[in-house]
Amino acid sequence: xxxxxxxxxxxxxxxxxxxxxxxxxxxxxxxxxxxxxxxxxxxxxxxxxxxxxxxxxxxxxxxxxxxxxxxxxxxxxxxxxxxxxxxxxxxxxxxxxxxxxxxxxxxxxxxxxxxxxxxxxxxxxxxxxxxxxxxxxxxxxxxxxxxxxxxxxxxxxxxxxxxxxxxxxxxxxxxxxxxxxxxxxxxxxxxxxxxxxxxxxxxxxxxxxxxxxxxxxxxxxxxxxxxxxxxxxxxxxxxxxxxxxxxxxxxxxxxxxxxxxxxxxxxxxxxxxxxxxxxxxxxxxxxxxxxxxxxxxx
Amino acid sequence: xxxxxxxxxxxxxxxxxxxxxxxxxxxxxxxxxxxxxxxxxxxxxxxxxxxxxxxxxxxxxxxxxxxxxxxxxxxxxxxxxxxxxxxxxxxxxxxxxxxxxxxxxxxxxxxxxxxxxxxxxxxxxxxxxxxxxxxxxxxxxxxxxxxxxxxxxxxxxxxxxxxxxxxxxxxxxxxxxxxxxxxxxxxxxxxxxxxxxxxxxxxxxxxxxxxxxxxxxxxxxxxxxxxxxxxxxxxxxxxxxxxxxxxxxxxxxxxxxxxxxxxxxxxxxxxxxxxxxxxxxxxxxxxxxxxxxxx
Amino acid sequence: xxxxxxxxxxxxxxxxxxxxxxxxxxxxxxxxxxxxxxxxxxxxxxxxxxxxxxxxxxxxxxxxxxxxxxxxxxxxxxxxxxxxxxxxxx
Numbered sequence: 001x002x003x004x005x006x007x008x009x010x011x012x013x014x015x016x017x018x019x020x021x022x023x024x025x026x027x028x029x030x031x032x033x034x035x036x037x038x039x040x041x042x043x044x045x046x047x048x049x050x051x052x053x054x055x056x057x058x059x060x061x062x063x064x065x066x067x068x069x070x071x072x073x074x075x076x077x078x079x080x081x082x083x084x085x086x087x088x089x090x091x092x093x094x095x096x097x098x099x100x101x102x103x104x105x106x107x108x109x110x111x112x113x114x115x116x117x118x119x120x121x122x123x124x125x126x127x128x129x130x131x132x133x134x135x136x137x138x139x140x141x142x143x144x145x146x147x148x149x150x151x152x153x154x155x156x157x158x159x160x161x162x163x164x165x166x167x168x169x170x171x172x173x174x175x176x177x178x179x180x181x182x183x184x185x186x187x188x189x190x191x192x193x194x195x196x197x198x199x200x201x202x203x204x205x206x207x208x209x210x211x212x213x214x215x216x217x218x219x220x221x222x223x224x225x226x227x228x229x230x231x232x233x234x235x236x237x238x239x240x241x242x243x244x245x246x247x248x249x250x251x252x253x254x255x256x257x258x259x260x261x262x263x264x265x266x267x268x269x270x271x272x273x274x275x276x277x278x279x280x281x282x283x284x285x286x287x288x289x290x291x292x293x294x295x296x297x298x
Numbered sequence: 299x300x301x302x303x304x305x306x307x308x309x310x311x312x313x314x315x316x317x318x319x320x321x322x323x324x325x326x327x328x329x330x331x332x333x334x335x336x337x338x339x340x341x342x343x344x345x346x347x348x349x350x351x352x353x354x355x356x357x358x359x360x361x362x363x364x365x366x367x368x369x370x371x372x373x374x375x376x377x378x379x380x381x382x383x384x385x386x387x388x389x390x391x392x393x394x395x396x397x398x399x400x401x402x403x404x405x406x407x408x409x410x411x412x413x414x415x416x417x418x419x420x421x422x423x424x425x426x427x428x429x430x431x432x433x434x435x436x437x438x439x440x441x442x443x444x445x446x447x448x449x450x451x452x453x454x455x456x457x458x459x460x461x462x463x464x465x466x467x468x469x470x471x472x473x474x475x476x477x478x479x480x481x482x483x484x485x486x487x488x489x490x491x492x493x494x495x496x497x498x499x500x501x502x503x504x505x506x507x508x509x510x511x512x513x514x515x516x517x518x519x520x521x522x523x524x525x526x527x528x529x530x531x532x533x534x535x536x537x538x539x540x541x542x543x544x545x546x547x548x549x550x551x552x553x554x555x556x557x558x559x560x561x562x563x564x565x566x567x568x569x570x571x572x573x574x575x576x577x578x579x580x581x582x583x584x585x586x587x588x589x590x591x592x593x
Numbered sequence: 594x595x596x597x598x599x600x601x602x603x604x605x606x607x608x609x610x611x612x613x614x615x616x617x618x619x620x621x622x623x624x625x626x627x628x629x630x631x632x633x634x635x636x637x638x639x640x641x642x643x644x645x646x647x648x649x650x651x652x653x654x655x656x657x658x659x660x661x662x663x664x665x666x667x668x669x670x671x672x673x674x675x676x677x678x679x680x681x682x683x
Binding site for chain 3 (some may be wrong): 325328329331332333334336339344346348349351352353354355564571572574578582
């Protein structure tokens with residue numbers, strides 16, 4: 001705390017020179033700068049949305065309209081591309097597969113990460129700092145490095161082309177991430193709460209489930225959001241570890257490009273459908289997300 | 299801050315996680331090391347080659363070029379995304395429904411599967427059917443990402459900025475939200491200028507999240523694969539072939555187990571060095587602030 | 594296990610790493626380390642110095658293999674000496 005107060009005091013010394021304006025002028029200037037900020041933000045949001053808008057736009061057109069002339073919005077609105085996806089099991093199973101392994105991964109990860117994060121936030125033990133660093137290096141290791149042996153490993157244990165294989169593989173980077181985020185949240189819970197609970201006769205498992213987990217609820221929500229995000233967007237490992245039964249949607253999308261050209265409408269519709277689960281998840285955690293992005297340590 | 303208790307039984311809490319991560323990380327890593335010193339032709343035909351693969355990989359000019367390309371890419375996107383992210387975080391609304399709406403909109407690109415990001419930009423930048431490609435052509439710009447290496451580079455950087463600036467913005471936004479209102483009031487009473495508020499109140503509070511942002515962005519950009527692979531396929535020529543793509547082509551496409559394993563290890567060591575430097579820096583910064591806290 | 598294509602040198606390599614970790618753990622239990630500052634710009638514990646030593650050893654090996662025609666045993670010897678120096682005075 002003290003270093004910030006010191007900084008504000010230092011700031012004051014510098015600023016008194018520049019601020020010879022009346023309060024009215026200042027209010028005026030504030031309103032103007034607020035307006036300018038909103039304009040800039042609006043501009044950024046529009047530029048950000050444009051590529052997504054274009055994808056939605058194309059998903060609502062027929063291929064002949066897409067390739068025919070430049071249309072800024074669909075002239076003959078059609079839902080054929082979506083209907084095509086929802087009536088073809090080889091397409092919609094891709095979504096089911098992706099959701100399945102993402103859900104499994106979230107479940108496995110949160111179950112093993114919660115006790116581990118508690119250990120890191122409350123105790124010191126031999127090798128704790130090195131263990132933590134080793135975990136983080138897994139977060140940073142490029143999946144391409146592990147590509148070769150993964151295939152062999154999961155093949156030899158008989159898990160190749162199953163959902164659990166992808167879920168386990170994604171643990172490689174999701175467990176370290178979950179521990180990193182949860183540790184931050186847990187450290188901000190005062191230690192006195194643990195001690196009081198033990199004095200009141202709570203056993204460790206009961207205290208953990210009944211008292212501690214509810215206290216870091218928002219932290220867990222944010223962690224699940226990140227786990228969803230990184231498992232949902234990853235393709236390289238998911239693609240390598242699956243063939244037909246558990247193929248992710250991202251891989252099925254490559255089928256739209258055939259010898260006779262690319263089926264742009266279906267590709268766009270499939271793309272739009274991959275964005276929707278993300279929107280749902282972010283909507284549920286919107287109130288915690290700002291806090292969670294600081295990973296508990298600001 | 300919390301004073302941690304020495305307790306070696308904490309290992310029991312860590313153990314389940316350790317088993318899982320070790321299964322996914324240590325066994326494959328050992329296998330990569332084994333591959334890297336052999337020429338594996340089949341299940342029963344393999345020869346010990348020693349350090350030969352490492353030597354040829356370190357002297358491979360295509361890989362050296364990909365490495366330089368990778369580093370320049372990472373530095374360019376950091377130089378754009380960090381200031382842009384801070385800027386966006388500063389102008390984001392702080393409360394009300396606008397705050398939620400902007401938050402949801404801004405996080406959107408982060409939740410799109412990486413290959414779909416590639417597809418979105420592939421469609422968006424095509425001269426015949428894409429808004430951006432078509433628009434630039436109408437304006438008389440000769441823009442073609444499959445033929446012009448410069449255009450391909452600009453597009454990939456633009457795509458990455460579009461995709462990942464939200465992460466930096468969100469991190470900074472949450473850092474800014476944790477500044478108590480009293481600091482701003484004090485600044486108002488002192489009639490501090492906007493720049494002074496930023497420099498002496500907001501920026502110090504942001505350092506922690508900014509280090510995390512730089513770390514995450516550097517690491518992710520260093521392993522970028524799906525987006526450029528879908529958008530340009532590494533071309534034109536090899537102008538946008540980054541390390542992960544060279545590696546994947548070698549490992550999966552050509553099935554060169556030995557060389558690609560040696561390449562993986564060199565790649566991994568570079569990542570290890572960089573993340574260690576970052577991590578040590580973070581930890582020492584935290585130690586300076588709260589001498590008893592930190593992991 | 595056969596798919597892991599073990600060879601004698603890599604087996605020795607991983608065994609010695611495992612032995613080092615085990616040794617460091619036992620040493621830590623017998624006499625806990627104290628963080629200190631040597632010639633390195635940061636204060637380090639024993640484990641930190643071992644890690645720095647091993648990481649730099651990896652890069653010494655890569656440098657010797659890739660860019661010189663020296664024997665790999667020279668790289669190993671240099672790394673071992675560097676590791677000892679680091680552990681003692683780092």
